[in-house]
Amino acid sequence: MNPIERLTEHFEKFPGIGPRQARRFVQYLLAESPSYRTNLAESIRVLGSQTSQCKRCFRWFVKNPEKQNFCTICANTNRDQQTLFIVEKDADIDNVERSGFKGLYFVLGGTIPLASEEPERFVRVRELLNRVETDASESTFKEVILGLSATTEGDHTRLILQEKLLPIAEGLRFKISSLGRGLSTGSELEYADPDTIESALKSRQ
Ligand SMILES: [Zn+2]
Incomplete structure (x- = not known):
């Protein structure tokens, strides 16, 4: 699968996003600067490491060293x-x-x-x-x-x-x-x- 198809498939899994919108997202990213794409990829990468799911209410929150x-x-x-x-x-x-x-x-x-x-x-x-x-x-x-x-x-x-x-x-x-x-x-x-x-x-x- 080529990179365009692969990313389109990722976006199609997002809630409420169909194939057409997924393709538009990819086109938008192609038109953006390489630094924008790098920043976006980095934001996604750290999302998991800097957040945590609350043990009591199960919402996601940004980790706090004390609590x-x-x-x-x-x-x-x-x-x-x-x-x-x-x-x-x-x-x-x-x-x-x-x-x-x-x-x-x-x-x-x-x-x-x-x-x-x-x-x-x-x-x-x-x-x-x-x-x-x-x-x-x-x-x-x-x-x-x-x-x-x-x-x-x-x-x-x-x-x-x-x-x-x-x-x-x-x-x-x-x-x-x-x-x-x-x-x-x-x-x-x-x-x-x-x-x-x-x-x-x-x-x-
Ligand atoms: Zn909570």
Whole structure:
């Protein structure tokens, strides 16, 4: 395979990118300067070595020599330790932060496809149940908010998580809530504006 085809194939694997867009990216890079391409390649190379996945919420963060295992949000003891906001992806956290939420997060890593028999294959269900149980023995969550997108897969994922969390919630006495009105049907948290998220949080039930 030639270098153009090889790079096109890499870009095609990116979320939401088709063959035509992938080819445009390669053409763009061909038109750029050699130093730009070198810088880009270097940025990709160090991405793995200078970042780490938080052991608690599973978001990616830039490594900090003192607090290796946890991201700044999880390491911040001034945040509300009793409210856990479950999101699909890292980008959702940035958006929820702008709405003024002060609790903790858990990144599921996606949504559960409608026809799937094994939700564990697609999202961090097991890690979520562990998180809720382990932490509850120390600090007790009072509430777990299911912050999933208002899409068909988001709704499906919410139902499965509710079913799995319910027995633990009953034993440890925490509330399971979902975002309320405000998020329009079909919308993803990542693209919702902070005011909309704030009102969806206020009307959660
Ligand atoms: Zn974290």
